[in-house]
């Protein structure tokens with residue numbers, strides 16, 4: 001270790017972390033290509049944005065910008081508890097659900113313990129686990145030829161991977177980037193079989209979109225399973241990704257651990273007020289869910305007509321098989337030049353695929369036109 005290489009002062013496991021690759025921001029593409037009319041279908045954001053009620057609440061909250069937020073998030077916790085039939089003592093608020101996922105890792109993992117997650121899981125789990133020095137046990141996903149849920153979580157294999165050293169088992173239902181899911185009865189049976197020595201972290205970031213697919217409601221199982229932690233977010237169906245608000249619902253003792261290690265003011269006042277107003281405006285969420293229910297099957301069908309098959313999805317996005325890594329890169333490039341941002345997923349080990357967020361009707365049509373133009377150029 002020398003002064004010339006200060007990174008050597010960080011732990012080995014931290015130095016091995018591959019940083020998170022976010023979707024390309026609209027402003028970046030605008031800067032790079034001088035484009036103005038850009039559509040971003042890369043980060044599973046809600047194309048309807050925040051609800052007007054939420055925007056009004058946030059504008060009002062700006063006036064108090066000189067004051068620290070309510071560090072306990074009292075009002076939002078009360079509203080969430082009332083909505084879901086929980087006690088506020090079961091809730092932990094986070095700067096996005098990402099924050100809560102990191103708190104779970106920090107609170108329950110140490111070198112010598114293990115965390116179990118699936119191949120092709122949400123990228124934040126490996127990041128959070130690796131930073132603690134705990135051992136990551138990556139369970140192979142279901143095969144791509146699986147009849148029902150290609151590349152989905154293999155719950156039997158995940159159960160078999162749990163040892164006495166396992167502290168956390170991460171499951172996203174539905175999963176990002178695959179969109180695949182596990183039905184309610186199967187998830188609950190899984191939770192029931194996980195030993196009390198490990199917490200099940202059930203990430204329901206796409207809960208609102210996934211109701212229709214039969215994913216179930218993890219919050220309803222909390223009373224039965226003290227080792228269950230359900231993670232939700234305001235970033236997706238609620239349209240508040242920029243604000244960074246999410247929460248964990250758990251046994252009060254788990255919430256107590258998370259509350260000890262979180263930053264005292266981890267959720268800002270604007271976000272607290274925006275989330276509270278969003279929760280009180282279920283019609284906006286219903287509109288967002290209806291848009292996806294209508295457009296996701298259309299997009300899947302239209303892509304299939306063009307030879308691009310998609311995985312089954314219970315989220316507001318589709319994982320499309322482009323046929324090869326070279327084709328996926330070429331299509332991504334072509335779309336970028338037309339002002340269309342989708343998500344390459346090579347960092348997930350899925351280089352043949354692109355992840356496409358379901359947008360507004362016109363945005364999805366523009367994407368399909370982009371695909372058509374690329375297919376035309378491929379044939380020439």
Ligand SMILES: *Cc1c(COP(=O)(O)O)cnc(C)c1O
Pocket residue numbers: 044095096097098099122172175176203205232233234235236241244245246
């Ligand atoms: C988008 C997403 C989240 C939410 O992240 P935030 O930090 O709340 O914005 C969590 N889990 C999964 C699987 C996601 O796709």
